[in-house]
Amino acid sequence: MNHKTPPAGILRNVEKPGRYTGGEYNSIIKNKEDVRVRFAFCFPDTYEIGMSNLGVRILYHCLNSVPTVWCERVYAPWTDMMAEMEKYSIPLTAHESGDPVRDFDIVAFTLQYELCYTTALRMLMLAGIPLLSRDRGPDAPIILGGGPCAYNAEPIADFFDVFSIGEGEEALPELCRLYEDMKANGTYSREAFLHEAAKIEGFYVPSLYEVSYHDDGTIKEYTPICDDIPRRIRKRIVKDLDRAPYPEKFVMPYIETVHDRILLEVYRGCIRGCRFCQAGMVYRPIREKSPENLCRMARCIYDNTGYDEISLISLSISDYSKIRELTEELLSWTDDEKVNLSLPSLRIDSFTEELMERISSVRTGGLTFAPEAGTQRLRDAINKNVTEEDLLHAVNVAFNGGKSSVKLYFMQGLPTEQMEDIAGIADLARKVVHAYFRAENRNKSRGVSVTVSVSCFIPKPFTPFQWDAQDPLPLLEEKQQYLRECITDKRIRYNYHDAKVSFIEAVLARGDRRLAPVIRHAAESGLVFDAWTEHFHYDRWMESFRASDVDPSFYANRVFGEEEILPWDIIDCGVTKEFLLRERKKAYENKTTCSCAEHCNGCGAQILGGVTRWCKS
Amino acid sequence: MVQELISGPAFPRPATLRVRFRKTGNLQYISHLDLVRTMTRILLRAKIPVAYSEGFNPIPRLSFAAPLSVGVESEVEVMDVRITHPVDLSLVVDRLNKHLPLEMTVYDAYYAETKPNAIAYVSYLIKIKEAALPKEERRKAMEETLLGKPLTVVKNTKAGRRETDISPMVRSVETAIEGEEYFFRITLFTENASFLNPDYLVRALHEKNNALSGERDREHYTVLRTGFFLADGTPFR
Numbered sequence: 001m002n003h004k005t006p007p008a009g010i011l012r013n014v015e016k017p018g019r020y021t022g023g024e025y026n027s028i029i030k031n032k033e034d035v036r037v038r039f040a041f042c043f044p045d046t047y048e049i050g051m052s053n054l055g056v057r058i059l060y061h062c063l064n065s066v067p068t069v070w071c072e073r074v075y076a077p078w079t080d081m082m083a084e085m086e087k088y089s090i091p092l093t094a095h096e097s098g099d100p101v102r103d104f105d106i107v108a109f110t111l112q113y114e115l116c117y118t119t120a121l122r123m124l125m126l127a128g129i130p131l132l133s134r135d136r137g138p139d140a141p142i143i144l145g146g147g148p149c150a151y152n153a154e155p156i157a158d159f160f161d162v163f164s165i166g167e168g169e170e171a172l173p174e175l176c177r178l179y180e181d182m183k184a185n186g187t188y189s190r191e192a193f194l195h196e197a198a199k200i201e202g203f204y205v206p207s208l209y210e211v212s213y214h215d216d217g218t219i220k221e222y223t224p225i226c227d228d229i230p231r232r233i234r235k236r237i238v239k240d241l242d243r244a245p246y247p248e249k250f251v252m253p254y255i256e257t258v259h260d261r262i263l264l265e266v267y268r269g270c271i272r273g274c275r276f277c278q279a280g281m282v283y284r285p286i287r288e289k290s291p292e293n294l295c296r297m298a299r300c301i302y303d304n305t306g307y308d309e310i311s312l313i314s315l316s317i318s319d320y321s322k323i324r325e326l327t328e329e330l331l332s333w334t335d336d337e338k339v340n341l342s343l344p345s346l347r348i349d350s351f352t353e354e355l356m357e358r359i360s361s362v363r364t365g366g367l368t369f370a371p372e373a374g375t376q377r378l379r380d381a382i383n384k385n386v387t388e389e390d391l392l393h394a395v396n397v398a399f400n401g402g403k404s405s406v407k408l409y410f411m412q413g414l415p416t417e418q419m420e421d422i423a424g425i426a427d428l429a430r431k432v433v434h435a436y437f438r439a440e441n442r443n444k445s446r447g448v449s450v451t452v453s454v455s456c457f458i459p460k461p462f463t464p465f466q467w468d469a470q471d472p473l474p475l476l477e478e479k480q481q482y483l484r485e486c487i488t489d490k491r492i493r494y495n496y497h498d499a500k501v502s503f504i505e506a507v508l509a510r511g512d513r514r515l516a517p518v519i520r521h522a523a524e525s526g527l528v529f530d531a532w533t534e535h536f537h538y539d540r541w542m543e544s545f546r547a548s549d550v551d552p553s554f555y556a557n558r559v560f561g562e563e564e565i566l567p568w569d570i571i572d573c574g575v576t577k578e579f580l581l582r583e584r585k586k587a588y589e590n591k592t593t594c595s596c597a598e599h600c601n602g603c604g605a606q607i608l609g610g611v612t613r614w615c616k617s
Numbered sequence: 618m619v620q621e622l623i624s625g626p627a628f629p630r631p632a633t634l635r636v637r638f639r640k641t642g643n644l645q646y647i648s649h650l651d652l653v654r655t656m657t658r659i660l661l662r663a664k665i666p667v668a669y670s671e672g673f674n675p676i677p678r679l680s681f682a683a684p685l686s687v688g689v690e691s692e693v694e695v696m697d698v699r700i701t702h703p704v705d706l707s708l709v710v711d712r713l714n715k716h717l718p719l720e721m722t723v724y725d726a727y728y729a730e731t732k733p734n735a736i737a738y739v740s741y742l743i744k745i746k747e748a749a750l751p752k753e754e755r756r757k758a759m760e761e762t763l764l765g766k767p768l769t770v771v772k773n774t775k776a777g778r779r780e781t782d783i784s785p786m787v788r789s790v791e792t793a794i795e796g797e798e799y800f801f802r803i804t805l806f807t808e809n810a811s812f813l814n815p816d817y818l819v820r821a822l823h824e825k826n827n828a829l830s831g832e833r834d835r836e837h838y839t840v841l842r843t844g845f846f847l848a849d850g851t852p853f854r
Binding site for chain 1: 642688837
């Protein structure tokens with residue numbers, strides 16, 4: 001194994017040295033002589049978090065299936081290791097070869113959440129790669145961004161050469177092929193390559209689009225600077241998920257990581273159309289994998305890894321049209337082999353006795369339900385089509401099955417919300433407590449414990465609420481205190497997070513290119529790992545806004561006009577603005593929209609084609 | 618595939634398969650708990666007929682004779698696995714090695730006849746490379762430190778930091794200079810199945826002889842466990 005790690009003297013002095021050593025079983029080592037494209041896949045957070053990401057695993061497999069491409073993994077070193085690296089001038093390296101990231105051909109970042117932006121920039125700094133796209137020399141690697149945040153990449157557009165919008169299984173190998181061909185026939189230069197990349201469907205090269213602004217600060221227009229590139233970038237999808245590449249081997253970490261189990265992706269998209277949810281919109285159209293394919297894959301991955309848990313991954317597992325068939329087939333061998341089956345993302349209205357009995361992880365784990373809002377009025381407005389009766393039925397099943405504790409997720413600051421909706425959260429929690437005492441087969445030796453966990457609403461691009469403002473910070477905090485006062489029952493625990501974190505997220509989620517200097521200032525002043533409570537510094541973020549003369553509430557707390565050009569209008573995710581506007585109007589009228597399974601609501605995603613489950617042409 | 622490995626009908630009670638392996642290089646940084654988890658998966662991938670515990674949450678029955686601390690390599694690790702069926706011993710080693718990363722190699726597998734508590738002492742090889750070249754006087758001074766009575770180190774225990782005299786655990790010390798490194802060949806007694814972390818000896822050298830006090834990227838030390846022995850001096854098997 002030809003790989004170099006930091007000097008032993010340093011590894012002994014940092015926490016969890018196993019994060020940096022590499023050499024994991026199933027990690028892919030290739031012969032450099034045979035490789036034409038060195039691809040560094042960077043996850044802007046720690047090893048333990050990065051290893052759990054399914055997208056990286058899928059793309060690692062896809063890219064390495066191409067003989068001339070070698071895709072390696074890179075994770076953010078923890079702060080103690082970063083200090084050592086800076087002290088001894090050790091550059092950021094990739095896990096498989098130990099080679100410095102700056103020597104790679106393509107360096108990609110998967111952008112899973114806005115708070116990872118400073119960490120991504122820090123990794124570029126550690127690698128010794130100039131932060132701004134325009135500052136990179138002819139030999140610098142191509143810096144590529146992808147993942148959910150690429151749907152509005154404008155705040156970080158200045159730092160990336162190209163973005164991959166949508167699903168990368170086919171797009172990334174195409175990009176590598178373009179790179180390889182241009183290098184082979186001598187036509188490669190950064191400018192020429194990026195121009196060609198911009199012509200491939202799903203790739204957005206920000207430097208080829210100019211933005212202009214009105215006097216009031218809103219966007220005037222986006223103009224492509226060449227006439228042979230698209231005006232809007234349409235996302236890529238894998239048309240037939242059953243034929244899509246999927247890893248049969250997972251890189252097995254030595255140290256303990258999050259979600260260390262077999263991840264089986266069951267389907268993409270969501271039929272429900274909850275109005276706050278970006279994932280449910282941008283992963284449309286809904287495409288399912290067949291149970292036969294899934295079972296075969298599950299067995300194969302189990303044989304190759306020895307994991308003892310299989311997790312069925314999707315946005316809403318019970319909405320998979322063949323869920324019963326799939327679970328029956330999997331349970332036929334998992335019980336014998338002592339493998340647990342885990343079904344995360346279960347909707348309240350699909351929680352049954354049968355599930356409790358059959359699925360061991362449901363029996364033994366904690367139970368979480370997400371009503372999201374405290375009153376039916378608000379649940380209707382956000383299109384979370386779940387009633388109080390559904391919730392009480394579900395907790396009844398849980399309590400009769402022996403559970404004595406349950407977690408409830410809510411959001412506050414939702415559009416159309418009034419204080420009585422906040423009070424409604426406390427009422428609902430209380431009703432759940434009382435339901436416990438009505439459950440005849442409850443565990444009488446234990447008391448009941450209900451945990452209410454409330455996060456702050458963040459308006460997200462490509463949702464019906466993308467125009468809505470986040471509540472001003474003082475109001476968010478006032479609502480948190482108000483709910484605290486409403487909850488008097490000692491059996492109800494109330495958890496909430498720092499609203500300031502949500503505020504920064506909201507700024508970045510709906511931001512535009514004028515945020516680049518702010519993010520740069522934040523990263524250069526040392527902000528990193530913003531998603532970690534101990535490393536989040538609101539005051540220093542506010543410093544960065546001041547230093548760049550940018551008002552953050554322009555992005556977080558302003559209602560955007562329906563006629564306004566939005567920073568993410570440059571991207572086409574399939575779902576139309578007309579649909580989103582219709583849904584927003586219905587929200588304000590407290591009207592619900594049924595699921596795709598009941599009938600097609602014409603969101604527009606079917607234009608992307610593909611082997612879809614529910615779309616009607 | 619499972620059929621080849623299993624060489625007979627089920628045992629009336631599970632037997633103990635003893636697997637000897639090396640854990641070196643970067644693998645010294647994975648903790649004992651991580652090792653247990655890794656080995657469990659390897660046994661499953663290799664389809665060894667592992668016995669499970671009873672009860673609600675069955676776990677594979679594995680145990681390790683002497684946990685290895687993070688930062689210590691070993692050529693002689695001992696893992697005992699309870700198995701339900703006899704296995705073809707000549708195939709087990711190869712089968713396990715197929716599923717193992719390069720820095721971990723299984724070199725022997727046999728039915729255990731002794732218990733781990735028969736281990737009386739453990740041998741280690743500590744190599745220290747300092748920024749300055751090794752000198753004879755320094756070697757002598759460090760040897761004297763390790764043979765000193767008392768040999769006090771600060772141990773971090775649940776009760777807090779405690780000064781302990783570890784000299785009763787030190788059975789023998791031999792030092793040498795080889796190339797640019799100091800070599801320390803040490804044997805340590807085990808006491809009630811407790812194994813002293815040899816890193817304490819390195820710490821003692823650091824405190825009393827100022828070893829490894831310079832630039833961390835130019836200094837280097839390795840600690841390698843080299844053998845387990847019974848009270849009569851014969852190797853543990």
